[in-house]
Structure formats: structure tokens, C-alpha cells
Amino acid sequence: MAFAPISPLTVDGLADRLIHAQLDTGLTIEEIVNNDKQKWNNDLLKRILNVCVYGGIVKLINDDKHFILTESGQMMTSDHPSHVRDLIRFMFGSVLTNASLQFHKIVYNQTDDKVDSFDMFTLLNKCNDKEFLSIYNGAMTTMSIEAVIKLVDGIDFSRFKTIVDLGGNRGTFLAQILKKYSTIQYGIVFDLSPIINEVNNGEEFISREVSNDKWSFISGDMLDFSTIPLADAYILKHILHGFNDNKCLKVLSSIRQANENKKNSLITIFIVEHIIFPEGATSNWQTYGLDMAMAILTDNARERTQYEYEDLLNKTGWKFIKLYPIQAPNSVIEAQFYC
Structure with a gap:
């Protein structure tokens, strides 16, 4: 759960929006979501970004409403050569998530190789x-x-x-x-x-x-x-x-x-x-x-x-x-x- 706020920065391309913020002014929540108001829960998004501030991924500029990416946050953009965005999407993607649901069966030797095994x-x-x-x-x-x-x-x-x-x-x-x-x-x-x-x-x-x-x-x-x-x-x-x-x-x-x-x-x-x-x-x-x-x-x-x-x-x-x-x-x- 501690990593949940990172998901919107990667899976939903939020970092790709924040990368365009001016370093001296930043972007507000309304400016980040732009015309996608139906897609985002603005209140929750602000709370997520507040968590990311203390994680060193996002930085507040001038007040508590304007945000920019830190150097670490820039690594989560889709074109960054580190491919960190891909690692996070892989770790929190459906393949690994679904595989992890089998862990309790593995512990109790309850898996059926033909049904539950993952390779x-x-x-x-x-x-x-x-x-x-x-x-x-x-x-x-x-x-x-x-x-x-x-x-x-x-x-x-x-x-x-x-x-x-x-x-x-x-x-x-x-x-x-x-x-x-x-x-x-x-x-x-x-x-x-x-x-x-x-x-x-x-x-x-x-x-x-x-x-x-x-x-x-x-x-x-x-x-x-x-x-x-x-x-x-x-x-x-x-x-x-x-x-x-x-x-x-x-x-x-x-x-x-x-x-x-x-x-x-x-x-x-x-x-x-x-x-x-x-x-x-x-x-x-x-x-x-x-x-x-x-x-x-x-x-x-x-x-x-x-x-x-x-x-x-x-x-x-x-x-x-x-x-x-x-x-x-x-x-x-x-x-x-x-x-």
C-alpha cells in the first residue's frame, strides 16, 4: 500500500504531464488534469501528490497548490532512459499481482501444477x-x-x-x-x-x-x-x-x-x-x-x-x-x- 501513490505517476502518465511544468511556477491540480476532469478525482489526486512530496518524487512550488517533478520524479516519465516507469508498471501490473494471489496456496502446498503454476x-x-x-x-x-x-x-x-x-x-x-x-x-x-x-x-x-x-x-x-x-x-x-x-x-x-x-x-x-x-x-x-x-x-x-x-x-x-x-x-x- 505504501507504493500506491506512485501508480498514477506511471500507469496513468501523470509524470508525463508534470514534466511540462515551469520550474518556477509549477502546475495546479486543475492544470495537470486539464480537460480530463471526468477521469480524475481531484481531491484524491492532490492527496496522492502530497504523499509524493514527502517521498521526494514531487516538489511544491511557492505554495501548497503548485507542483513540479523532482529529479527522481522525472525518472518516471515514459521516455526516461532509466525505464523506471516500466519497472513500476511491471511490479504493480496484473501479471505479478495475479501470481502473488497464489502465494498462500504455495505455502500450504495447495497448488495444482496444471492450474495454478506460473512460469x-x-x-x-x-x-x-x-x-x-x-x-x-x-x-x-x-x-x-x-x-x-x-x-x-x-x-x-x-x-x-x-x-x-x-x-x-x-x-x-x-x-x-x-x-x-x-x-x-x-x-x-x-x-x-x-x-x-x-x-x-x-x-x-x-x-x-x-x-x-x-x-x-x-x-x-x-x-x-x-x-x-x-x-x-x-x-x-x-x-x-x-x-x-x-x-x-x-x-x-x-x-x-x-x-x-x-x-x-x-x-x-x-x-x-x-x-x-x-x-x-x-x-x-x-x-x-x-x-x-x-x-x-x-x-x-x-x-x-x-x-x-x-x-x-x-x-x-x-x-x-x-x-x-x-x-x-x-x-x-x-x-x-x-x-
């Missing part, structure tokens, strides 16, 4: 709703932007010639890698066909001035090894936490199978996730919160400890190399196998 991966693979795909892709971009610089700076990617970002969406993480390490020859964003069709304009690469001949988008299914492009290194960012153990094993096996015919080659993967650390880690509060969200969204999906990831890697022939405890809030596990 985001399956939904995205079959999705024809362009608006939902746009919101989802924007939300994933926001989550990448949050920590991408710390993650890229914390690992040496210069040792690779070709990198594939599996489930890479808009390619935010890969674009930052290519920007920092000019020695990398090529990067590929790999994702489901409905997603690639929506995001392949390369805005994340173009905005970072990465040359057009150094990246591409390829569609496929990471559970089908025949569709996975060959590379020296693969990134799995916020992927495995969305799967149960069996599907994680299939993904890790698929990457190996895709490279089986390569000879005398070292293949590296980087698992980027909210890893559960021993008690006292600063990132654990976020990780445990996200763990509950994953339990709702996908059958037996979860956040994991380093040792749980090591177990999955060992079962699929990968050798654990190193944990990068960046806690940004994500951390990274590196693993390898030799063809």
Missing part, C-alpha cells in the same frame, strides 16, 4: 502482447542499470574475443562490457524471439557509442542447445534464479552441448545473481526478499547460496573457478569447462 519463461516465449513485452523489457533494463558499472568493473572481460549474453534482453550489461573492453571482438544478445523482436534496435549499444559491427541480436531458446551461438564466454544474468533446479541443469548442460564440437577450447560462464551469503552480508535483505518473489513467479524458482550453485555446476560438468562477492547487490560466479 514467466513460458509466458514470454508465447507472448503476443507488445505493451506487456515493452514494459517487461524496460523493467529488465532498469534492473541491469542498477548495478551494471560495478559488475563490469569488478571482472576482467578483456581475455575474451566473443561473449554471448544469454537472456540478455536489451543488452545493457553486454553493451557496458563492450564499451569498457575494446579488445573484445564481438558480442551477441541472445533471447526469446518475442523479446528480440521488440528490443533489437540496439539503443543500449548506440547510447554507449559501441560500433555497430561489434554486436548483434539473435533469437533462440537456451533450453535448446542447437540455437545457442558459439562463444568464448557466456553471461547468465538474472536467469538461473528464475528456474527450478532441473531447468537450471538443462540450461547449464545446453551451453556445454552447444560447444561440444569445439576442440581444445576453454569455455567460461558468468552467473550474475543475488547470491545468499553467510549471515551478516549487507545484500542478504534484498536477496531474501527477491527469493520470495521468485517463489511466487515460477515453480520452485529461488535465490541460492554459492554452494548450491556449485552443486548445479558440478552436476553438469562445469568447474567452479571463483566467486566475485561484489554485492551490488548482485554478485558473480565464474565457472569453466575445457572442450
Whole structure:
């Protein structure tokens, strides 16, 4: 309920109206709603904006009737490069809201797999709703932007010639890698066909001035090894936490199978996730919160400890190399196998 006032700023485009306010005069409620008087409850809208004032999203100008957006509030406009608006719309949208209604059934083991289970991966693979795909892709971009610089700076990617970002969406993480390490020859964003069709304009690469001949988008299914492009290194960012153990094993096996015919080659993967650390880690509060969200969204999906990831890697022939405890809030596990 604490986040309820944010909804009109994003879903109903209120921030897009407030962005046009003069900084020295602001807009009144009547000026904000303009000719839409039948649509808005002006009294409630003012109360909502008052809450947003104390949340640092909206600012009062001159008196208690004129409003402007703060710098944080500007991030909720529809064309802001942070895509924060999409993240909020995704979090409070019908897909996640409806999935959360199943939580009490999950706790009491009352779910019927054929009726109640929810699988985001399956939904995205079959999705024809362009608006939902746009919101989802924007939300994933926001989550990448949050920590991408710390993650890229914390690992040496210069040792690779070709990198594939599996489930890479808009390619935010890969674009930052290519920007920092000019020695990398090529990067590929790999994702489901409905997603690639929506995001392949390369805005994340173009905005970072990465040359057009150094990246591409390829569609496929990471559970089908025949569709996975060959590379020296693969990134799995916020992927495995969305799967149960069996599907994680299939993904890790698929990457190996895709490279089986390569000879005398070292293949590296980087698992980027909210890893559960021993008690006292600063990132654990976020990780445990996200763990509950994953339990709702996908059958037996979860956040994991380093040792749980090591177990999955060992079962699929990968050798654990190193944990990068960046806690940004994500951390990274590196693993390898030799063809």
C-alpha cells in the first residue's frame, strides 16, 4: 500500500504531464488534469501528490497548490532512459499481482501444477502482447542499470574475443562490457524471439557509442542447445534464479552441448545473481526478499547460496573457478569447462 501513490505517476502518465511544468511556477491540480476532469478525482489526486512530496518524487512550488517533478520524479516519465516507469508498471501490473494471489496456496502446498503454476519463461516465449513485452523489457533494463558499472568493473572481460549474453534482453550489461573492453571482438544478445523482436534496435549499444559491427541480436531458446551461438564466454544474468533446479541443469548442460564440437577450447560462464551469503552480508535483505518473489513467479524458482550453485555446476560438468562477492547487490560466479 505504501507504493500506491506512485501508480498514477506511471500507469496513468501523470509524470508525463508534470514534466511540462515551469520550474518556477509549477502546475495546479486543475492544470495537470486539464480537460480530463471526468477521469480524475481531484481531491484524491492532490492527496496522492502530497504523499509524493514527502517521498521526494514531487516538489511544491511557492505554495501548497503548485507542483513540479523532482529529479527522481522525472525518472518516471515514459521516455526516461532509466525505464523506471516500466519497472513500476511491471511490479504493480496484473501479471505479478495475479501470481502473488497464489502465494498462500504455495505455502500450504495447495497448488495444482496444471492450474495454478506460473512460469514467466513460458509466458514470454508465447507472448503476443507488445505493451506487456515493452514494459517487461524496460523493467529488465532498469534492473541491469542498477548495478551494471560495478559488475563490469569488478571482472576482467578483456581475455575474451566473443561473449554471448544469454537472456540478455536489451543488452545493457553486454553493451557496458563492450564499451569498457575494446579488445573484445564481438558480442551477441541472445533471447526469446518475442523479446528480440521488440528490443533489437540496439539503443543500449548506440547510447554507449559501441560500433555497430561489434554486436548483434539473435533469437533462440537456451533450453535448446542447437540455437545457442558459439562463444568464448557466456553471461547468465538474472536467469538461473528464475528456474527450478532441473531447468537450471538443462540450461547449464545446453551451453556445454552447444560447444561440444569445439576442440581444445576453454569455455567460461558468468552467473550474475543475488547470491545468499553467510549471515551478516549487507545484500542478504534484498536477496531474501527477491527469493520470495521468485517463489511466487515460477515453480520452485529461488535465490541460492554459492554452494548450491556449485552443486548445479558440478552436476553438469562445469568447474567452479571463483566467486566475485561484489554485492551490488548482485554478485558473480565464474565457472569453466575445457572442450
